[in-house]
Amino acid sequence: MRVLLVEDEKALAETVRRGLTGEGFVVDVVHDGISGLWAATENPYDVIVLDLMLPGKHGYAVLKEIRERQIWTPVMMLTAKDGEYDQTDAFDLGADDYLTKPFSFLVLVARLRALIRRGAPERPVQLTVGSLVLDPARRAVSRHGTTIELTPREFGLLTFLMRHPGDVLSKAEILDNVWDPMFEGGDNVVEVYIAYLRKKIDAPFGVSTLSTVRGMGYRINAD
Structure with a gap:
């Protein structure tokens, strides 16, 4: 199970990477939106964990471009923002799940596995x-x-x-x-x-x- 983690907080990213690796995931980590977009479009992943506030390119912009390129890999937004409109915007742009910081690592793993089991269904037609x-x-x-x-x-x-x-x-x-x-x-x-x-x-x-x-x-x- 291959995961792309796009997170600019390097200490948090490393903690999550180690934890996911210990759970059997293969994890690629990048720390900015531009690199995240490149990785998401150039490599196959089972799931993408995408932070909202990123340098270079905002998480919403990354998500929007991923979907515009018809890449349907499940995406979990990972962010410190927890307003209802933030969640609505994320789902409207094509996110599959939304987890706010601080979060339980066990919950993160459970949700990622659920997304992977669900797979990457084609999004609604026009x-x-x-x-x-x-x-x-x-x-x-x-x-x-x-x-x-x-x-x-x-x-x-x-x-x-x-x-x-x-x-x-x-x-x-x-x-x-x-x-x-x-x-x-x-x-x-x-x-x-x-x-x-x-x-x-x-x-x-x-x-x-x-x-x-x-x-x-x-x-x-x-x-």
Whole structure:
């Protein structure tokens, strides 16, 4: 079982390397994001342990580029940051697990073995509605080959709509699936973000794929 460990804290990296070696893993260690990206793309690994705060290239940037190159090796993010949005960002970019420092070595080993048993499943295919294309793994959206820049909330809303093409989705359904359960604002926020999406995915291309069904909700159709 071959592991790539990308960790800039050299003492911690050495401790983890020795521990994993003692558990039967073969461990390659690098200490910056650029080297981590090179190693991940040039060598086959069963799992990658990737720190978030790295010199040279941020851990999220490394993860994003790994997935963009269609390398599906399981990735565990290892970081001192433990905010819920940090974890959400990691999973959205294609991470398979997330462990915060300080951590139990036994838990690390158990999770790595679980990831290796699971293997490297191919990530979700692109979602396509007419000429609109959304790639969940790369977090990329385009129409007719033109890249469309979206905020995380806009991306989440469009993903939900494109997973249900032709279906009328109510504001309540959209809130339940796109917004945090603790969100206390009114459902008018859905109207606001639908308007934002229209300005980005429809208006510049002279199409109208995102429609309002009066009294019922919203629907996305092929252009």
